[in-house]
Amino acid sequence: MYVSMSRLRVAASESGALVDAFRARAHLVDDAPGFIDLEVWRSDRDPEEILRVSRWTARGAFAAYMRSDEHRASRGRIEPALQAAIKLERLEHPHTYEVVAT
Amino acid sequence: MYVSMSRLRVAASESGALVDAFRARAHLVDDAPGFIDLEVWRSDRDPEEILRVSRWTARGAFAAYMRSDEHRASRGRIEPALQAAIKLERLEHPHTYEVVAT
Numbered sequence: 784m785y786v787s788m789s790r791l792r793v794a795a796s797e798s799g800a801l802v803d804a805f806r807a808r809a810h811l812v813d814d815a816p817g818f819i820d821l822e823v824w825r826s827d828r829d830p831e832e833i834l835r836v837s838r839w840t841a842r843g844a845f846a847a848y849m850r851s852d853e854h855r856a857s858r859g860r861i862e863p864a865l866q867a868a869i870k871l872e873r874l875e876h877p878h879t880y881e882v883v884a885t
Numbered sequence: 886m887y888v889s890m891s892r893l894r895v896a897a898s899e900s901g902a903l904v905d906a907f908r909a910r911a912h913l914v915d916d917a918p919g920f921i922d923l924e925v926w927r928s929d930r931d932p933e934e935i936l937r938v939s940r941w942t943a944r945g946a947f948a949a950y951m952r953s954d955e956h957r958a959s960r961g962r963i964e965p966a967l968q969a970a971i972k973l974e975r976l977e978h979p980h981t982y983e984v985v986a987t
Contacts, residue, residue: 786926805986824888824982827944834982842929880926880936884907 784819784882785839790832797868798830805835809860811853812837817844838882845879886921886984887941892934899970900932907937911962913955914939919946940984947981 793801805823812818819838826832839845848854861869895903907925914920921940928934941947950956963971 784924785929802985808986821987822886822888822984823986825985827887827981827983833985879929881929882924883904883927883935884910884925885923 785842785845786880786882787837787839787845787877788880789835789877791835792831792870793833793868795830797865798825798833800865801833801869804861804865809857811857812848815844815848815851815853817841818848842879842881887944887947888982888984889939889941889947889979890982891937891979893937894933894972895935895970897932899967900927900935902967903935903971906963906967911959913959914950917946917950917953917955919943920950944981944983 791801802823802825812821817840819840821835821837824834824836837845839848893903904925904927914923919942921942923937923939926936926938939947941950
């Protein structure tokens with residue numbers, strides 16, 4: 784199993800709007816081959832810190848999705864005003880992990 | 886749902902031993918009230934970075950486990966030599982999150 788984690792930082796005043804945007808997401812990723820699930824986590828100590836965590840059967844499935852039209856469409860749906868409020872930490876690349884034990 | 890994430894840093898030469906230790910864990914936590922699951926993630930870009938991620942039905946369940954004898958017993962099982970090789974990042978407190986969207 785393979786995990787992609789993006790750490791987003793957003794002004795506290797925009798934190799609720801970002802969570803709402805995730806709740807209203809188009810679920811385009813859900814049908815991607817090898818996709819398992821996606822969760823959005825918000826720190827209970829720091830509402831500015833939001834993690835987007837997706838799990839995949841294997842690294843190759845995630846890599847294929849990142850190259851897909853669905854991924855581009857998904858990105859395009861976020862409102863520009865909200866997008867501007869988000870700062871991706873350690874920019875561009877998501878952190879990726881193999882699940883090595885359970 | 887509630888998530889606790891500890892970021893461990895370990896010398897690359899000890900990374901395999903740490904993963905093995907997690908695979909051989911006593912599963913004492915598995916019967917804790919409110920426990921859902923535990924995964925251990927290792928970065929595929931940086932074998933020194935290992936995340937321990939546990940999910941709970943609610944914050945209170947995690948807090949109760951942290952105060953329990955099972956938690957102390959679980960900690961005590963890690964070999965001192967391996968324990969010495971682990972550096973907990975942003976020490977002591979795990980990062981904790983509410984799952985706000987799926």
